[in-house]
Amino acid sequence: MKDGKSVQFGDFRLDPGARLLHRGGRELHLSPKAFDLLSTLIAHRPAVVEKATLRDRLWPGTNVVDANLNNLASEIRSVLEDDAQEPRFVRTAHGVGYAFCAAATEIPTPDADGTADRQPRAWLSWNDRLFALDEADMTVGRDPACAIWIDVPGVSRRHAAIRRDAGGEPAGASSAVVEDLGSTNGTFVNGRRLRGPVTVTDGDSIQVGEATLTFRAPTPVDAPTKRIKRR
Numbered sequence: 001m002k003d004g005k006s007v008q009f010g011d012f013r014l015d016p017g018a019r020l021l022h023r024g025g026r027e028l029h030l031s032p033k034a035f036d037l038l039s040t041l042i043a044h045r046p047a048v049v050e051k052a053t054l055r056d057r058l059w060p061g062t063n064v065v066d067a068n069l070n071n072l073a074s075e076i077r078s079v080l081e082d083d084a085q086e087p088r089f090v091r092t093a094h095g096v097g098y099a100f101c102a103a104a105t106e107i108p109t110p111d112a113d114g115t116a117d118r119q120p121r122a123w124l125s126w127n128d129r130l131f132a133l134d135e136a137d138m139t140v141g142r143d144p145a146c147a148i149w150i151d152v153p154g155v156s157r158r159h160a161a162i163r164r165d166a167g168g169e170p171a172g173a174s175s176a177v178v179e180d181l182g183s184t185n186g187t188f189v190n191g192r193r194l195r196g197p198v199t200v201t202d203g204d205s206i207q208v209g210e211a212t213l214t215f216r217a218p219t220p221v222d223a224p225t226k227r228i229k230r231r
Contacts, residue, residue: 005107006106007042008107009042009089009102009103009104009105010088010102011023012028012080014039014042016039019035021035028079029079030075031072031075033072034072034075034079036057036058037054037073037076038076038100040057041098041100042100045099045101045132046100046101046131046132046138046148047099047147048093048096048097048098048099048145049097049098049099050097051097051098053097054097054098055068058072073090073098077089077090087101088101088102088128088129091144092144093145093149096144096145099149101129101131102129102130103123103130104132121133121164121217121218122164122174122175122176122216123217124148124162124206124213124214124216125213126150126213126214131147131213133162133163133164136163137162138161138163139159139160139161139181140155140159140160140162140208141155141156141157141158141159142156142157142159143157148162150208150213152209152210152211153209154184154185154211155183155185155208155209155210155211156181156185156209159180159181159187159209160178160180160194160206161178161181162177162179163177164176165177165199174218175201176199176215177197177200178194178197178200179196179197179198185208185209187206187207188206189205189206191205191207200215201215202215203215203216
């Protein structure tokens with residue numbers, strides 16, 4: 001979330017400039033500091049933001065206890081109908097801080113020529129969770145500090161790394177590069193164990209431990225429409 005851009009996640013839309021949170025066109029209420037906490041977590045997604053950083057951001061120059069942050073996180077979860085035990089939006093990295101764990105898309109703003117930024121994005125999906133990918137390396141693992149936190153049997157603390165590549169073919173398509181980080185049980189793409197970095201495209205499966213993630217990327221807007229045979 002750069003320069004106060006609005007962000008869409010699930011049915012929700014956050015407009016930091018206007019300090020508004022909407023769901024399906026209906027305005028939702030958050031206290032000022034809860035709104036600031038949510039905005040900060042989204043801006044730093046999917047990284048974990050440490051408690052000390054959040055305290056300095058929300059209560060500069062003031063000593064506050066962790067309970068204040070916990071209360072704000074609970075307020076956000078209540079409004080978003082989130083579950084702390086099975087988070088869709090805000091997860092707790094115990095002893096570290098908080099992270100925004102859902103896919104969030106910045107709403108394009110017109111460029112100087114009046115067109116919108118069409119830079120493709122990409123995600124990993126796992127169960128009912130989505131992880132938005134960046135072009136920087138993102139670590140997959142069991143450590144809560146990992147950008148993509150997968151806490152299931154067989155996953156190493158730092159299991160694999162993945163980064164988005166917007167230069168795929170056809171032009172404008174998104175792909176990603178996956179690499180194992182010396183995990184105990186290995187990383188598999190479409191059933192094959194990685195021996196080095198591998199490129200994945202839309203629909204490819206990535207297995208880490210007992211978790212299978214799916215790489216998803218949008219189809220380029222100028223891609224031809226598939227013809228459907230009808231009887």
